Amino acid sequence: MRVLVANANTTEAITEACVAAARRAAAPGTEILGATPAFGPRVISTRAENAIAAHALLSLLAEHAGKVDAVVLAVSHDTALDAARQLMPCPVVGMTEAACFAACLLGGKFAVLTLGTAVAPYEELVARHGLAGRCAAVAAISATAQEAIRDPEGAQAMLLEAIVELSRRADAVVLAGAALAGMDRVLQPRATVPLLDGIACAVKLAEMLVALGLPKPATGGYAAPSGREATGLSPALAALLKGG
Amino acid sequence: MRVLVANANTTEAITEACVAAARRAAAPGTEILGATPAFGPRVISTRAENAIAAHALLSLLAEHAGKVDAVVLAVSHDTALDAARQLMPCPVVGMTEAACFAACLLGGKFAVLTLGTAVAPYEELVARHGLAGRCAAVAAISATAQEAIRDPEGAQAMLLEAIVELSRRADAVVLAGAALAGMDRVLQPRATVPLLDGIACAVKLAEMLVALGLPKPATGGYAAPSGREATGLSPALAALLKGG
Amino acid sequence: MRVLVANANTTEAITEACVAAARRAAAPGTEILGATPAFGPRVISTRAENAIAAHALLSLLAEHAGKVDAVVLAVSHDTALDAARQLMPCPVVGMTEAACFAACLLGGKFAVLTLGTAVAPYEELVARHGLAGRCAAVAAISATAQEAIRDPEGAQAMLLEAIVELSRRADAVVLAGAALAGMDRVLQPRATVPLLDGIACAVKLAEMLVALGLPKPATGGYAAPSGREATGLSPALAALLKGG
Amino acid sequence: MRVLVANANTTEAITEACVAAARRAAAPGTEILGATPAFGPRVISTRAENAIAAHALLSLLAEHAGKVDAVVLAVSHDTALDAARQLMPCPVVGMTEAACFAACLLGGKFAVLTLGTAVAPYEELVARHGLAGRCAAVAAISATAQEAIRDPEGAQAMLLEAIVELSRRADAVVLAGAALAGMDRVLQPRATVPLLDGIACAVKLAEMLVALGLPKPATGGYAAPSGREATGLSPALAALLKGG
Amino acid sequence: MRVLVANANTTEAITEACVAAARRAAAPGTEILGATPAFGPRVISTRAENAIAAHALLSLLAEHAGKVDAVVLAVSHDTALDAARQLMPCPVVGMTEAACFAACLLGGKFAVLTLGTAVAPYEELVARHGLAGRCAAVAAISATAQEAIRDPEGAQAMLLEAIVELSRRADAVVLAGAALAGMDRVLQPRATVPLLDGIACAVKLAEMLVALGLPKPATGGYAAPSGREATGLSPALAALLKGG
Amino acid sequence: MRVLVANANTTEAITEACVAAARRAAAPGTEILGATPAFGPRVISTRAENAIAAHALLSLLAEHAGKVDAVVLAVSHDTALDAARQLMPCPVVGMTEAACFAACLLGGKFAVLTLGTAVAPYEELVARHGLAGRCAAVAAISATAQEAIRDPEGAQAMLLEAIVELSRRADAVVLAGAALAGMDRVLQPRATVPLLDGIACAVKLAEMLVALGLPKPATGGYAAPSGREATGLSPALAALLKGG
Known part of the structure; x- marks a missing residue:
């Protein structure tokens, strides 16, 4: 089974980190391919960038249509998820969508939990996935992505404090945002609730959908x-829009 | 006051029809400019097309940033509305958003009311605008846009029947979709509830926002x-993304 | 165009302040008329007073039926708005309704933001307008209307602090309550998000509805x-109830 | 215990019918008093009438403040319920509110179920009581109140048909509207789900509140x-507004 | 009238306390019977215990089917309420359900308000009753049931502080949990809003349902x-499952 | 990996059918074990039976605690799902929960879609899972489970007709109820939208949760x-309740 890990940012390093995380999560028979858009925002962090990246991502996906068994969107905003799902002939899973659905099962x-000022977009994303009623809170530590990369230990301390606070209301915590990739493995031993990483969850859900062999809606x-x-x-x- | 009527489809004829409708609605001192994207879907009718058109529309708007006082999105899906609102230095109003808000005041x-199979996208749009609680129904006549253009009288009869049915539950009916442009003027005399045209409402709301002179959010x-x-x-x- | 600015309190001074605000917002061709009820509460601040004022307001409006082109309810509780809308042959717009809808476009x-202990009634009002999903918070400074009038600078400091706090979650702030009239102009230069005044928004929306020339629902x-x-x-x- | 059955319509015959129904439901020690407003609509059937009747009803209640142990609002729109609850020193129960809460326990x-064109107001009323999630449907037979009074057997047949249909989705049916008073006793033997009469439920809930001896909120x-x-x-x- | 006060915990002392509270609330002609399950959790405080206790409670109720006129569930989780309501030939009322509905009338x-870590289950319970829109907050003091029993004065001080805080948003406070039984009478004189005890409310509502004489749904x-x-x-x- | 397929009905034949379906869906390394409760309802079809079966199911699960890697609840009502999730040291997945979450990804x-009169319980179940906003409809064919077993071709025709109707509003259809086991494979070739079988989805989600290796919440x-x-x-x- 070939699973495309498609970034919507044009930063190669993010693609590489997500591909590595995807490979750690993949089952033995799953081959992971990474891909980065040819144009668009370096790192999506505003509404306008997210809207622009949708086109870039769909162009990228179109190159792989028919050549992969499933797609994982390696962007925590689940950019253009519904459009990608419509466009592609194979299953498409968003990483934040995946982590939220997996969290519901626990x-x-x-x-x-994210960083910087990104609370509102994730609240809207969770609501768009229809999961607002299962979401106790969207919270952010005050550090930005840049600060978290410069001072990972400081960021971890802030994250842990936030996780302790969130675990009073929540049974699981989704870590959202590329800058938090891998933090679940570092912090899980010190947390009392499960911490979910979007890429790992998305790879497993993509494998599930391929295994179930369900057809795409034809209407x-x-x-x-x-x-x-x-x-x-x-x-x-x-060509994909034209069909046939 | 200069108001840009920005299409998100690449079909010039739709732009022209919307510009004409905008001019009918505009106050004496309002100058209406039309614009059509340089690339993208001929006519947006699916999720993937809508996602692609967002980039095209934002590119188009960027050309006019600083040169117009307000923007009306001349596309009934309110394509990229929140991104445009963030990106542009002036007020931006979506045509379906505008008609729905105006309808709430009546x-x-x-x-x-739309045509073809477009019910679900408009339901999602109304919900995204936070107006699901004010919306009694989204309905569609069975004719497609093409059929409505070929047989306008047939389409009018179907619309009128639908309006009668909807007026049992609704106090106003928003006509959505480029193919229904101008239908409000034709059908209003035979309807018992007000019929709303998105372009007219959007022009008036754009004029209002310019008149109020409110600043753009800085946070x-x-x-x-x-x-x-x-x-x-x-x-x-x-350049707009870079700011400064 | 003649727009009636109808107070629902029996305090003339409030009517006069609202008329002045309305005139500042009105377009050149718009004539603003003020009116105060003949009976009822001096200043509406409880549920019982609001219920009583409804009758007083409708009696007042009835005197102007057929003589004005639109009505603005100059009472931040949007007292009897749906009843007035049913009763009157012309458009009727509530001031808080107007500010909330305008805020949605930004x-x-x-x-x-209001003062005293009025949070719950405004929460209910926003919910009744179907806008709870767009409202990040209803907040109040601790000062009462009387205190705000006695110490406007103290009240402004409290308002500004509240606006800073609210702007972490909200893209615009509606100032509600007669005692806050005009505060938007004073505070806007120091706020990072747009501040909305109900009277100004209501006048512009009333002008819009008149310009659109839509009929009243007949069913x-x-x-x-x-x-x-x-x-x-x-x-x-x-006579209005009797119709004919 | 003295319970005031307060009509909000000025039609004495409705007061009398409600008083009779209240007496049938009252416990041995409960004395039922009826009262009719001195002014206002003959029969409330529109939003404007309901708003006007609020003042009339509160004026009526004020005459009885301190002289009764509880109030039952004998008007199926639960006119001015929250205002009356605030104003009066004793418990106040609305008849539709009462029937809906009692139905929830079954x-x-x-x-x-009502008649004529009254579906929307009852939907809004149920929502205002916070019970929309428990309400399977609000339905109406096509007969008007006048027709139901002229042809009670025809109305009963229509009601029974509606009850059969509603019982596919609902476990209990509230009969709403003065014209349906007493219909529960006539139709219950032929219905498979309990039928609730607002006056009876309101009298029992008023008795409960008096028996519980709870204080009125002081904040x-x-x-x-x-x-x-x-x-x-x-x-x-x-005097009541002035307090003291 | 015979009302069964059925505990779902196997602790006799709780049954006895609830029976005593029920007798204080009962009308003169109401006979109160207490009953304790033959098996199951000593004190329900987790989801698993609540699920197990459902069977124990239904077994207990089945012994009394046909011998009592109504059932009050003397367990603040309203354990198995809908199943009991379906199973039994007489009305069944839950104690928290009852207090919440009564609170809505005030x-x-x-x-x-409860104690320990029980906030989430009560939030879910209120939502299952369809009353989330009427519930301003579910809060808990930090003391556990055991601590409250050991140090009642300390618990009362904490409760009073919580009630003061809750009365800023709520017009009434439901005291939930066996350990809070009787606290309403102790604390009411010092509270500004009514405090509701579930057993008292449930007994009155059970009496109401018996008095109304409504049939059980047959479909x-x-x-x-x-x-x-x-x-x-x-x-x-x-035998009850078999029917006949 | 050992996955327990635990029935909550006491009918062995249902367990066997579910085990067979689970084995078809399981990955090569997954061992499927079936288990049937020692007591309880033959076939759960009412609220009371579902409440009783919870105890039976938890007793059954407790026998396997520590001996299996995950549990699939082979009962379409997701009986006692939250209690089982709390009680067991391993992941627990409900079959309808699983199908609904998988459907959201498509x-x-x-x-x-179910049969007989089971619409309301599934509506409540979907709402309890927090997925009401994603669920276009719960529908049932008129045949009962017995009739579907006696006349499978008749049932299939009815199901297909319902699927065609539902596919106007839904992008995927979950088949719910033991009597519909295996119908997805029969009907999928004639349906335009994916049909989901709860057991298959639950097995794949259980495998995912085991593979992710997430800890159980400790708070x-x-x-x-x-x-x-x-x-x-x-x-x-x-022993499980006692812990240690």
């Missing part, structure tokens, strides 16, 4: 596009 | 981007 | 009353 | 008014 | 079971 | 019980 409520808003005309798109993306 | 519940997720790096974007769009 | 979430719960009998009401109010 | 979901929005000034109100109502 | 919002999910086969259950419980 | 909305309402005392329970169940 208890009653989960929390999302409704997630059916593959057909006969759609466009201008100025990459040939692969234009 | 009674208790509104309905949205939070709608503050203008600053210092954001990207690759392969149009110079104007890259 | 970002994702808005907050409402459903907002259709004008017809053939309704009553005892002991003012002749004008009784 | 199963999972209840339905509300918050339901605390008795104090020091409130007003103009042109009845002496009794003005 | 103001706009209520709060639930839907609360109709008595019929023809259901089972293994290894008590004869009385097996 | 599109926007899912529907649940909150899903932490293992400890020091809990009970009477008359099986030694294994009593």
